[in-house]
Amino acid sequence: MSKEPSSGLESAMQMLIKTFHKYSGKEGDKYTLSRGELRELLTEELGNYLGSAQDKDAVEKVMNDLDSNNDGEVDFTEFIILMGALTVACNDFFLEYKKDDKEEKKE
Amino acid sequence: MSKEPSSGLESAMQMLIKTFHKYSGKEGDKYTLSRGELRELLTEELGNYLGSAQDKDAVEKVMNDLDSNNDGEVDFTEFIILMGALTVACNDFFLEYKKDDKEEKKE
Numbered sequence: 475m476s477k478e479p480s481s482g483l484e485s486a487m488q489m490l491i492k493t494f495h496k497y498s499g500k501e502g503d504k505y506t507l508s509r510g511e512l513r514e515l516l517t518e519e520l521g522n523y524l525g526s527a528q529d530k531d532a533v534e535k536v537m538n539d540l541d542s543n544n545d546g547e548v549d550f551t552e553f554i555i556l557m558g559a560l561t562v563a564c565n566d567f568f569l570e571y572k573k574d575d576k577e578e579k580k581e
Numbered sequence: 582m583s584k585e586p587s588s589g590l591e592s593a594m595q596m597l598i599k600t601f602h603k604y605s606g607k608e609g610d611k612y613t614l615s616r617g618e619l620r621e622l623l624t625e626e627l628g629n630y631l632g633s634a635q636d637k638d639a640v641e642k643v644m645n646d647l648d649s650n651n652d653g654e655v656d657f658t659e660f661i662i663l664m665g666a667l668t669v670a671c672n673d674f675f676l677e678y679k680k681d682d683k684e685e686k687k688e
Contacts, residue, residue: 483600483626486593487668491675493590505676519588550672558661561594565657568598569612 493519494553506547509537523560600626601660613654616644630667 497515498507507515513533516524524532540552548556604622605614614622620640623631631639647659655663 481600481626481629482596483664484629486596486600487630487664487671489589489593490668491672493588493593494672519590522588522591551669554665554669557590557594558665561597562658562661564594565598565601 490554490557491550494550498550503547506549507553508547509533512537512540512548520560523564597661597664598657601657605657610654613656614660615654616640619644619647619655627667630671 493515494507495505497511498505500511500514502508516533516536536556537546537548540548540556542552600622601614602612604618605612607618607621609615623640623643643663644653644655647655647663649659
């Protein structure tokens with residue numbers, strides 16, 4: 475098995491793992507995101523999608539929603555649930571946009 | 582907002598959406614994966630990780646596990662749940678591997 479990803483999906487999986495560990499390793503538990511690390515990840519990596527992540531309350535809300543076991547840390551599974559929900563939301567937006575586009579062309 | 586992804590996470594999300602639609606659009610409902618489309622996606626895009634996906638039984642098993650509403654089609658949310666589970670499994674494997682590596686160095 476080669477170490478290089480051979481497809482887009484495999485690169486996407488590796489990118490999710492790499493990005494999580496880039497931030498989780500900064501302070502405290504190396505395998506979970508603290509509030510500060512989550513804020514940094516959201517701001518630097520998802521600034522385009524989550525403009526309001528600079529807002530401290532927004533980060534608190536995401537953290538509280540994600541941190542299902544209430545230990546003040548987000549583990550990898552909780553992070554993947556967030557990314558999955560965001561991706562589904564993006565896809566819905568994209569389909570809605572395409573539908574509107576088609577309806578406009580029909581008129 | 583720019584259309585180009587500005588970070589790895591944004592590219593990963595776009596790659597997941599793009600790959601799903603590449604296969605879902607081939608036959609029948611354009612927004613869901615049929616058994617045939619799922620088999621093609623697993624074989625062509627995740628062959629490295631899921632060697633046994635060429636095996637017809639393996640595809641049937643994944644399809645039955647994913648198709649939570651039993652309509653014989655996998656929608657985008659069901660696909661994202663599969664990708665999330667695979668990514669968590671990959672991350673666990675990676676951490677286990679790193680742990681073993683460290684323990685070996687200690688000896």
